[in-house]
Amino acid sequence: MISTDDAPGIEWIKEKTKAADYHISEHIIRDFLTKKVTIREIEDAIANGRIIEIHRHPEKGACALLLGYAGEKPIHVMCADDQDGWLLILFAYVPARPMWKDPVNRVKEGGKGMGENLNKCFFCGGKIKQVKVGNFDYRLEGNLYVVKNIPAGLCMQCGEKYITAKASKKINRLIEEDRFGGTEEVFVLKYEQ
Helix, strand or coil: CCCCCCCCHHHHHHHHHHEEEEEEEEEHCCCHCCCCCCCHHHHCCCCCCEEEEEEECCCCCEEEEEEEEEEEEEEEEEECCCCCEEEEEEEEEEECCCCCCCCEECCCCCCCCCCCCECCCCCCCEEEEEEEEEEEEEECCCEEEEEEEEEEEEEEECEEEEEEEHHHHHHHHHHHCCCCCCCCCCCCCCCCC
């Protein structure tokens, strides 16, 4: 039995997800862009998921690693409680080698895997400020993709961004429909040694 004394419990996580009472981290936007996982798959995985690990950090607190399925697809979802009542979905990914032997078992024993009204950053504890325009960029296969005009919470200390469940669903839908609004010129500096 996994002790969840200081980590969010599975029923609380499921209730928050069902009510769309959560924020996702910028890391998940990258997964949307690579089409590795969708917000619907994350929600499905949480709905039928179970906690397989608890990760504890002296400054950040505890978070729960869930295993759930979207159809036949196994998905790991890392969840935390921001201590102000919000569920934070930090990471979501399909477990695979070299880290995972199968969806439940790590290759090496003991290894570690990796808004609105949101006040404190999970990663550094810094203050979250609401920004009217948040921009996310991601590089995939040599191309730079930018998602613009996202209302977001911005950590004033480390720069981590958080977006609401509603905004994440809209972004995911736009990506799935390939509704890119155009291209822009990007200035590149090359550092030569």
